Amino acid sequence: MSVCPPYAPFFGFAGVASAMIFSTVGAAFGTAKAGIGIAGLGTFKPELIMKARSAMALATRHARILTIIFQSLIPVVMSGIIAVYGLVVSVLISGALKPGDYPLFAGFVHLGAGLACGFTGLTAGYAIGIVGDACVRAYVNESKVFVSMVLILIFAEVLGLYGLIVALIMNSQVAGLDGICT
Amino acid sequence: MAEQIAIAKANSEVAQRGTLVKLIIFSLSLGIAPLSAYYASLKYIWNGNATWAALTAVLTANFVLVAYIITSIYEDGNPGGASPQESKKER
Numbered sequence: 001m002s003v004c005p006p007y008a009p010f011f012g013f014a015g016v017a018s019a020m021i022f023s024t025v026g027a028a029f030g031t032a033k034a035g036i037g038i039a040g041l042g043t044f045k046p047e048l049i050m051k052a053r054s055a056m057a058l059a060t061r062h063a064r065i066l067t068i069i070f071q072s073l074i075p076v077v078m079s080g081i082i083a084v085y086g087l088v089v090s091v092l093i094s095g096a097l098k099p100g101d102y103p104l105f106a107g108f109v110h111l112g113a114g115l116a117c118g119f120t121g122l123t124a125g126y127a128i129g130i131v132g133d134a135c136v137r138a139y140v141n142e143s144k145v146f147v148s149m150v151l152i153l154i155f156a157e158v159l160g161l162y163g164l165i166v167a168l169i170m171n172s173q174v175a176g177l178d179g180i181c182t
Numbered sequence: 183m184a185e186q187i188a189i190a191k192a193n194s195e196v197a198q199r200g201t202l203v204k205l206i207i208f209s210l211s212l213g214i215a216p217l218s219a220y221y222a223s224l225k226y227i228w229n230g231n232a233t234w235a236a237l238t239a240v241l242t243a244n245f246v247l248v249a250y251i252i253t254s255i256y257e258d259g260n261p262g263g264a265s266p267q268e269s270k271k272e273r
């Protein structure tokens with residue numbers, strides 16, 4: 001049983017791929033679900049021309065609609081950040097992969113790090129999607145929902161951050177392994 | 183009356199274009215800033231220590247997010263909670 005078998009990079013690359021794949025699945029679900037809620041804003045019609053008494057009221061309503069659009073895209077931006085977490089871990093792990101002189105221990109560590117980041121990104125994206133959908137629909141009717149929406153989304157995003165931190169801690173274990181193969 | 187509506191429509195069009203430009207800038211920076219922060223800090227700041235470079239990239243991504251949230255709160259000069267009260271008073 002050798003310490004550095006030739007099939008060890010298989011596990012390393014599996015870690016790289018799973019970090020990117022699963023966090024992107026979570027981010028895609030979050031974007032899609034929040035996007036459904038945002039598309040429902042298309043039915044929000046304040047009937048600008050009919051009810052506007054003056055140009056000032058018209059401009060205020062236009063500004064209100066722009067603010068709603070800008071603020072309802074926050075769940076989508078947070079889903080993008082979940083994908084960025086997976087991207088950072090993939091880049092980090094793939095920087096340490098070598099064709100030879102790569103111990104099986106390092107392969108397993110990289111696989112674990114990639115899986116940790118990937119699956120927590122999946123859960124975080126799921127939470128962001130469902131919360132974003134419901135809160136964006138509620139935000140159109142009641143503007144005070146905005147603060148609680150941002151708070152809940154931050155807590156959902158921190159789940160992905162925990163997975164990234166564990167992946168970083170695991171990956172730091174392979175830093176001092178040079179020369180173990182001989 | 184019709185002139186006022188036309189002016190308001192033109193103003194809103196300009197505002198929409200400004201919003202679109204802001205959104206494009208934020209989307210691009212969310213993609214470009216963390217990766218460039220990773221590689222730049224890996225080479226120039228942390229001397230090859232990849233863990234700190236990854237933390238820098240994560241910090242940059244969260245900074246872009248916070249900038250987006252603050253920009254959305256101060257969109258058009260109105261704080262998020264103040265404008266619905268105004269519109270309710272007008273009706």
